Amino acid sequence: MTDLPEPAPTRAERRLATRARILDSARALFAERGFERTTVRAVAAAARVDPALVMQHFGTKRDLFAEAVRTAGPPPGGSDPEALVDQLLTSLDIKLGGLPDGTLATLRSMLTDPDAADHARRAMGGQIDSLAAALPAAEDAELRAALVVTAMVGITIGHQLLALPALREAPADRIAAVLRPAFKSLTQEAT
Known part of the structure; x- marks a missing residue:
């Protein structure tokens, strides 16, 4: 049996991976610097992408921030x-x-x-x-x-x-x- 090479990621998979990398970089920079001191250029550099690609994925810095900080936590429960x-x-x-x-x-x-x-x-x-x-x-x-x-x-x-x-x-x-x-x-x- 011969090992077959793994298929190359699809365009959609690469796009999702790039988006996730941008979000991870944005979260880290917003956490470290806050909204005002974080730039789209810094996020792009940390994610190793062009700033235009950040804007293509998220629109504006504000939209990027909103997506980066979106979290859902479990609500408290029980009556005891x-x-x-x-x-x-x-x-x-x-x-x-x-x-x-x-x-x-x-x-x-x-x-x-x-x-x-x-x-x-x-x-x-x-x-x-x-x-x-x-x-x-x-x-x-x-x-x-x-x-x-x-x-x-x-x-x-x-x-x-x-x-x-x-x-x-x-x-x-x-x-x-x-x-x-x-x-x-x-x-x-x-x-």
């Missing part, structure tokens, strides 16, 4: 308050371990770019809605969910972007132990 707190703390532990470049790009850019702020607002709004739906029925479930989500975002920013020593040096399980009572209080029905 202890399980919900465990799930939130596990999610935070994952975030402290590192974030996808698209998420870092959004966090870096949301205070200086209105579209990045809108993207972050929509993403956090979805997380708040999902968490509020999982909380015991209460008048202020949305407020409590917003407090939990924004606390997690703040902790993530302090750890990942600002590298605050108190957060960077603390083990994730210690951070979880300190946060558990606060998250438990916010996710249980007020008495």
Whole structure:
């Protein structure tokens, strides 16, 4: 038996691979530099393509950014308050371990770019809605969910972007132990 050479990738496969390479490069640069300081030329150079090809695939820098930061996370679920707190703390532990470049790009850019702020607002709004739906029925479930989500975002920013020593040096399980009572209080029905 003779080994047959693998067929060359089709044009469609090459196009998809190029698009993925551009997106990977864009995510990394937007995460490192933010929206304002990332150029289409820099993305093209990192992806080893012509800048015109970036524009052909994505249209504008803003469209490229929107595609690069698009993520979908699993919504919190379950009605057991202890399980919900465990799930939130596990999610935070994952975030402290590192974030996808698209998420870092959004966090870096949301205070200086209105579209990045809108993207972050929509993403956090979805997380708040999902968490509020999982909380015991209460008048202020949305407020409590917003407090939990924004606390997690703040902790993530302090750890990942600002590298605050108190957060960077603390083990994730210690951070979880300190946060558990606060998250438990916010996710249980007020008495």
